[in-house]
Ligand code: GDP
């Protein structure tokens with residue numbers, strides 16, 4: 252499983268301090284695989300990898316992150332940024348009616364999306380919507396649009412298959428104006444593959460109705476082919492948006508990246524079910540997670556961002572600087588942060604070399620166990636005891652020890668360590684992690 256491989260790779264990079272040619276190359280190999288498995292077209296994959304590589308090499312690893320986490324985060328961000336490029340809602344013209352032209356291959360989901368959009372425009376935008384089918388080749392297509400438009404609560408222009416597509420569209424536009432509709436959606440015929448006649452027809456339709464929005468509808472399950480289809484349509488039509496359908500299927504949706512890159516057109520909507528309400532605004536962030544492996548990557552990146560509670564650290568620093576008393580809550584939060592940063596052993600990796608060698612003879616496993624025990628002790632204190640440790644006398648110590656499942660000596664030891672820490676905080680005004688490590692080892 253790919254996201255497992257990515258997670259494992261992130262873990263192996265834990266001991267490394269910097270982003271290097273080597274760990275970037277390792278990461279890019281996995282990302283390339285992820286994108287290809289998600290059916291992103293090969294040239295698009297190459298392009299993307301090259302761009303991310305360049306960004307990654309200039310990046311510093313700061314705070315508690317390791318290079319793997321930083322790299323995953325860069326990949327995810329860049330993928331979301333690329334797929335979300337130029338993103339915008341539908342453009343509503345100052346003077347109605349707004350005309351939307353639907354383009355795409357047969358089976359892509361044009362008719363279904365026309366109905367979904369109708370519903371969306373009526374419910375979300377309070378528009379009066381007319382639809383029209385120009386598919387004169389399949390009478391069933393006209394019936395289909397009539398049925399689904401009614402389900403959506405819109406009106407459907409009564410087209411006849413013996414008319415020409417352009418004439419049908421113009422007649423519908425005329426009715427739209429006379430009856431004060433806000434929006435006309437023109438559903439078109441598709442072919443199973445790109446052909447000249449189809450392209451000529453949609454170009455003529457575009458010239459006749461001069462749409463505000465020309466939406467290219469593409470099936471996310473089309474995979475690699477999506478890029479070529481998109482290019483063919485882009486060559487004849489000034490597309491203004493893409494609708495990616497059938498994202499409820501099990502495809503990883505890599506088509507989103509290919510199609511966006513080839514057309515340089517924003518993805519405006521995602522089709523997420525066959526039903527009339529199955530249309531959503533495209534969410535590049537969430538989709539990037541899916542393309543890289545079903546969202547696991549997103550949670551990996553999120554856990555990175557939550558690793559260090561920045562707010563808590565700043566609060567502590569401010570407290571120390573202002574000379575306020577350092578209490579057991581602060582001590583607890585410091586312990587928690589050491590744990591969040593991937594354990595004490597990983598903290599050691601981040602220390603400058605000469606400090607690390609001094610601390611090198613510490614037993615890290617023991618230190619980690621100690622930290623957990625210290626936390627348990629503080630957690631069995633009352634809030635008052637934590638802010639006023641001087642209150643903690645013999646009987647309270649017995650109660651706390653029993654609560655934490657330790658001997659009373661442990662409570663004494665913790666209080667002593669806390670006092671040392673407090674003295675040190677006063678002297679050092681912040682920081683002090685290193686000395687604390689030494690104390691705990693000794
Ligand atoms: P058209 O030929 O481009 O007009 O395509 P249709 O709108 O007739 O859709 C073709 C098939 O795809 C139909 O069976 C639709 O129900 C189905 N379909 C369209 N969009 C979606 C979607 O977002 N999710 C799912 N599951 N099916 C869809």
Ligand code: MG
Nearest residue numbers: 361362392439
């Ligand atoms: Mg259709």
